Structure formats: structure tokens, C-alpha cells
Amino acid sequence: MKIAAAVVALTHATEDMDMINCWPANENAPHCGCQMIRRDRNMINKKCVLNFDEEAVLGEDNIAMISVASSFTFPDTGSIDDSSLPDNRFVWTGFEGLSHENLHDIVWFFRPDVCPNYEIEQDYPVVNLTFFQNGGGLVFDECQDIDEQWLNDSLPLLGNFNYDIARSHQSYNLPIYGMESGQTALVSIESHHADWDLTENFVSVRNVTAHHGHGVDSDETECDAEFTFTLNDHLGVLEYVNFYLCEDPTVSGAASPGDYFYNVPSSWTSSAQV
Structure with a gap:
């Protein structure tokens, strides 16, 4: 943004x-x-x-x-x-x-x-x-x-989202920190609204991909706010998942809703739970 x-x-x-x-x-x-x-x-x-x-x-x-x-x-x-x-x-x-x-x-x-x-x-x-x-x-x-136990109980954590709603294409590279090999996390993508569960504030994503060696359970053509990410093996300290907003004309084929009119995801409401 x-x-x-x-x-x-x-x-x-x-x-x-x-x-x-x-x-x-x-x-x-x-x-x-x-x-x-x-x-x-x-x-x-x-x-x-x-x-x-x-x-x-x-x-x-x-x-x-x-x-x-x-x-x-x-x-x-x-x-x-x-x-x-x-x-x-x-x-x-x-x-x-x-x-x-x-x-x-x-x-x-x-x-x-x-x-x-x-x-x-x-x-x-x-x-x-x-x-x-x-x-x-x-x-x-x-x-x-920081309290070490509280931090460990909070893992994994998502990194800061890079916002950009001043352009048509809405692709996000999401950092994930603190997963162990073999773990599967349910990643929930939410918008930056206090009432993010309401229909008008719902964020849906698709075309979810991960680096080689990891697993993502997500239908490429289906719009959803959740997907699972499996860390099959560590390739580095930080893991990444890429996704597109369903509103993105790249994947939807529809016209862009216009700059500044995307309902963008937020790192302050989105989460990953193992």
C-alpha cells in the first residue's frame, strides 16, 4: 500500500x-x-x-x-x-x-x-x-x-507483509519463521479489519506456491482464506509461501477493482498454527 x-x-x-x-x-x-x-x-x-x-x-x-x-x-x-x-x-x-x-x-x-x-x-x-x-x-x-516460553508458544510467526495496493497486481511473498521439519501449519489470511470475519472484509487467495521441497495443500483455482503449509525439510532459517489475491486480474481474468480498492491481507490478523 x-x-x-x-x-x-x-x-x-x-x-x-x-x-x-x-x-x-x-x-x-x-x-x-x-x-x-x-x-x-x-x-x-x-x-x-x-x-x-x-x-x-x-x-x-x-x-x-x-x-x-x-x-x-x-x-x-x-x-x-x-x-x-x-x-x-x-x-x-x-x-x-x-x-x-x-x-x-x-x-x-x-x-x-x-x-x-x-x-x-x-x-x-x-x-x-x-x-x-x-x-x-x-x-x-x-x-x-521477550519471555522465551511465550515466544516459543507463539511460533511460527509470520513476517511483515509488503503492502502495495497502488497497483493492479496483488501477489504476496509471505515469510514464515519458527517451523520445524515435518510440521504442518494452517495458514489463515485475514484483512486489516477489527471485524475481519465479516463477508465484506473477507480476504481470499489462490495460486498458493512454496519453495521446492515443501508442500502446500491448496487448490490452485479455488479461492479460500486458508491453506496448509508442510515443511518437509529445512532449506533455510526462513520459509516462504507465495499467493495471489483472488481479485488480482492475473488470476481472476476480471478487470481490476482499481488502485486502492483491494481488500489487502494483514500480518496483524493473519496467522500460522501448527
Whole structure:
């Protein structure tokens, strides 16, 4: 999920100084949002928590997506230790050799109906992007040492999704960390909505594939939100599964619903369970 300003910012994220930069919506890109770069927080073998103030985001479920580069998320399971979309809380960790050390590159987008638009007058409540740009509206405390048992019980974890709804093709490469040889995981793909189980928020995928040596139980032509992934043998620390959204014109043959109109999957609600 990108707009031009975000693409440039993300490209040079490792070069930029610590900062928060926000951008409004416009007629071509309806999602406003912000990027925060911090070098005073280390995610590796830590539990990091970012809390958004409900009043600042105008209630729950108004964050359309959030991406923490190279992170592995603790998805929304209903536990007070995990992420929670209704509470605007996001929880993640990092692993040696796979995640940034002392660098957090965080991008989030708000839903269009709460976004200010610099091209039109708006007489209804919108998020105050200046407030966020000045460091308000969120709490990002020091990342804490992680409880090893809790981490082991949470495995496997899915890596950060790469969002891009500003283009027609919707193909995703999903990282999976923490599986053992011979294990089979049920992977559930969900959208970034607090009520992701509702029909209008349902995400369906197809053409699911995995690297050679692994097994995927999924009908190539069938649209579903679940599939199983079997790790027949370790080929590396990190495993990957690739899939397409059923809405993708590459696999559906139908016309694209249009940029910014895809119901995209989320690493904060999707999960893998063995």
C-alpha cells in the first residue's frame, strides 16, 4: 500500500535521520498516513509494542494498515499480550540476521473517511496529521526482553507483509519463521479489519506456491482464506509461501477493482498454527 511520497521515503529509510513525516490524501491517493524512523529501539529478541491513542485516530479500526520493516508480528488472537486492532495496539519482534538492528521503519495509513484532503474543504472530523508528525497520538516505549516460553508458544510467526495496493497486481511473498521439519501449519489470511470475519472484509487467495521441497495443500483455482503449509525439510532459517489475491486480474481474468480498492491481507490478523 503506497503512494508516491511513501515510496520515496521507504526507499531511503536507512539513510534518513530519526523523524516522523506525514502526508494528506488527495484525489489520486485517498489514504493519508505517516512514516516514523527510530534508531533508539532494537527489535531483535525483544517485544516491541506501539499503541495509538483512540481519540487521535478517531476511534478503533481507522488504521488501514501498518508496516514495520523486517519485523515478525504477534497477531490479534484476543490475548492482552498480542496485537489488537480494536485497541490500536501492535506487537512485534525481530530475529538475528533477519531483522533490522537499532532501526525501526514504521509506515501506517489511515482509512480514507478520516483522512484530511488538501484539495477540498472538509466539515467532518479528520485525523490531525500535524499532531502525529510532532510525535503525538502514539506511545512507543522501549522494547522489552521477550519471555522465551511465550515466544516459543507463539511460533511460527509470520513476517511483515509488503503492502502495495497502488497497483493492479496483488501477489504476496509471505515469510514464515519458527517451523520445524515435518510440521504442518494452517495458514489463515485475514484483512486489516477489527471485524475481519465479516463477508465484506473477507480476504481470499489462490495460486498458493512454496519453495521446492515443501508442500502446500491448496487448490490452485479455488479461492479460500486458508491453506496448509508442510515443511518437509529445512532449506533455510526462513520459509516462504507465495499467493495471489483472488481479485488480482492475473488470476481472476476480471478487470481490476482499481488502485486502492483491494481488500489487502494483514500480518496483524493473519496467522500460522501448527
